[in-house]
Amino acid sequence: MKSTLKNMVTVLLSITLLASLGVGAVNWLTLEPIARVQANAEREALARVVPASGGFASKGASDNGYGGRVELIVGFHPDTTIYHIEVLTQTETPGLGTVMTEEENLLLRSFRRRNPGEMKLSVRKDGGDVDALTGATVSSRAYIEAVGDAYNRLSKMEGSEEQVEQDIEVHSGATKTHNDE
Amino acid sequence: MMNNWKVLWNGIIKQNPAFVLVLGMCPTLGTTTSAENGFGMGVATLAVLVLSNVVISLIKQWIPDKVRIPAFIVVIASFVTVIELLMQAYVPSLYKALGVFIPLIVVNCIILGRAEAFASKNNVWRSLLDGLGMGVGFTWALTLVGAVREVLGNGAIFGYELGIKSYMPLVFVMAPGGFFVLGYLMILFNRLSRK
Amino acid sequence: METSFFAIVFGSIFVNNVVLTQFLGVCPFLGVSSKIKTSLGMGAAVTFVMTLVSVIAWPVYMYVLVPLGIEYMQTIVFILLIASVVQMVEIVLKKVSPALYRALGIFLPLITTNCAVLGVAILMISKGFDFGHSVAYSAATAVGFTLALVLMSGIRERLELEGIPKAVQGVSMALITAGMLALAFMGFVGLV
Structure with missing residues (x-):
């Protein structure tokens, strides 16, 4: 086809359209499957962070990660010591900040079985109680901030009475759940 | 003119896009932290390659010469987006692992290169075969690089632990390792294929 | 976004170098980096394109794609934007500095397929940077690209004078050299 202006514009526009x-x-077509996948991921994370003998879970987030937002879900024992943490969202540097998603990473180990309310919530470099990830100080700080956020939400929740539900509903705030085994 | 069988076989060895044509280097380095990731990336690229080669071959007579590159780009980008959405919906863990490299398939020089060099000048069937051959060649190259890096860096292959992890230098799954492994594999491939 | 500008700029140039850590922009990196002069020219062109693209792409995403709910068109829209910017740069350069235009030759249109350019545009959105941080991020990334390119060509210019076995020459040598450069850059980890 000849390269007249009319031809070029029409063809390009039609192809684009x-x-x-x-x-x-x-x-x-994929809107629903994708939404389902995301809901599943959260539901699975929730199931993993709450202790089998019962406890609470709370989401926390920080916008100060090296690559942006860090979202995690923290599972607590009834005495508000931490059982487990799962990272939901992060875009940190592969190999450095992304280590926060790995099992037994330094951050998780610093928090396990400790009560955030009784810790100095910062990296050791800043005089705190948490071991930072190698070469990922900014990511580590964001992680800590997010855990603190999750703990705060939990404390706020303790005041009100939430219904215990069979089907776990995850809101943007905290969720009280008992794992029925 | 190569016969159809040769067209298919060409991309797998003789003009292997990764080891010989040296195209598509970014995903070859960036997604080969494991054999599985390399394989997944290869297959995704193969899908886009075949689809875009076929469509471009179908519509080639209607594209004015001066706008062929933008036209090709729109076609390729659309298929990349389609693959992206399908992956997000049906293979979410692979989607997460490959990350930004999935949309980057659109600037993988292999696809634009084959569209320009082959699909715009050949019939649909031959274009399909070319896309298939190049795609398969790319896939096995990526899987190989991924496997080597995974074994050397994590002591595993396709996720199966080989029990040697504590002896393995992690650097192979990190950036420098990617460069080294690809460089040495390329040397090896070229020496072997020259015989 | 509280992450300081310094962290973004320093990080993008050294710690998270786009080529040596993230593997973006490798094709031109291997293809152009044999002479220092061409590397500088290429780096300058990429810096200009990358920054300009982010200046346009960010508002397009925020004020057109998001309100219309068509975020999934991101890949298509961005690549067309990049192709247009590069085309425009070509036309302007031809008029303003024909010498530079000729020196860059085929590498100018190839900036369109430079995965670093598209990659950075996509990443700045996925990281949730605001406009200012996005532009800083793109510009710094491009500087990192230029740095990697220039360092590489410096090494390669020297290597050309040494005797290298035939089977190793060319791209393979470049890759291994790049690997060592990447190893060196890993030393920056821990600074940010």
Whole structure:
């Protein structure tokens, strides 16, 4: 086809239009599966962080990660010591900050079985009680901030009475759940 | 003119996109931290490659010459987005592992390169075969690099622990390791294929 | 976003160097980096394109794609934006400095397929940076790219004078050299 201005513009516009429609259709088709996947991920994380003998879970977040937002979900024993932490969202540096998602990483180990309310919530470099990840001080600080956030939300929640539900509902705040075994 | 069988086989060995044509280096280095990731990336690229080669071959006579590159880009980008969405929905852990490299398939020089060099000049069937051959060649190259890095760096292969993890230098799954492994594999491939 | 500008800039140039740590922009890195002069020219061009792209792409994403709920069109829109910016730069450069235009040759249109450019645009969005931090991030990344390129070409210019076995020459040598450069850069870990 000759490269006249009219031809070029028409062809380019039609291709773009068709492409957008096609992609839009696929997007619409995958909206539900994707939402389901994300809900599942959270539900699974929730199940993993709460101790089998019963406890609480609370979400916390920080926007001060090296690559942006860090979101995690913290599971507490009834005496508000930490049982387990799972990272939900992070875009930290692979190999450095992303270590926070690994099992037995230094941050998790610093928090396990400790009560955040009785800790100095900062990295050792800043005079705190938490061991930072090697070469990822900014990521570590954000992680700590997020744990503190989760603890704060939990404390706020203790005041009100929440219904215990069979199906775990995760809100943006804290969730009280008992694991029925 | 190569016969159809040669077209298919070409991309797998003789003109292997990773080891010979030296195209698509970014994902070859960035996604090969394990055999599984390399394989997944290869397959995703293969899918886009075949789809875009076929479509471009189908519509080639309607594209004015001066706008062919932007036209190719729109086609390729659309298929990349489609693959992205499908991966997010059906293989979320692979999607998370490959991260930004999935949308970056659109600038993988292999795809634009084959569109320009082959699909825009050949019929649909041959374009499909070319895409398939190049895609398979890319996939096995990526899987190999991933496997080597995984064994040397994590003492595992496709996720199976080999029990040697504590002896293995982690550097192989990190950045420098990627460069070294690819460099040495390329030397090896070129020496072997020259015989 | 509280992460200081310093952390972003220093981090993007050294700790998280786009080529040596994140593997973005490797194709031109291996292809252009044999002479220091070309590397500088390429680096300058990429810096300009990357920064300009982020200046346009960020508002397009925030004020067009998001309100319309079509975030998934990000890849398509961004790559078309990059292709247009590069085309525009080519036209302007041809008029303003034909010598530089000729020196860069084929590498100028190749900036469109430089995965670092598209990569950085996508990453600045996924990291949730605001406009200011996004532009700083892109510019700093481009500087890191230029740095890696220039360092690489410095080494390669020297290596050319040494005797290297035939099978190792070319890309393979470049890759191994890059690996050592990447190892060196790992020393920056821990500074941020």
